[in-house]
Amino acid sequence: MYGYKCEYCQGTVKERIVDREAFKHKTGFVILEDVPIGICDRCGNRYYTAKILHKVEKVATGKIHPDRNELVPVAHVG
């Protein structure tokens, strides 16, 4: 699903399965585990497939129930 040229440099986007990845959504954050994401081998930019983003959307909007909920620490700066 990856393996294409990076949008920002001459690097190649390589697939890597990460333990957890946080996605920002308009309703908050969603953390997915064991996610096959794409990472550029030069600049490190991260890429996600439509399938992953779809899953984020579904979890964020409550269409899929998460495996568990975690509290995320929030701190104010300034």
Ligand SMILES: [Zn+2]
């Ligand atoms: Zn790149």
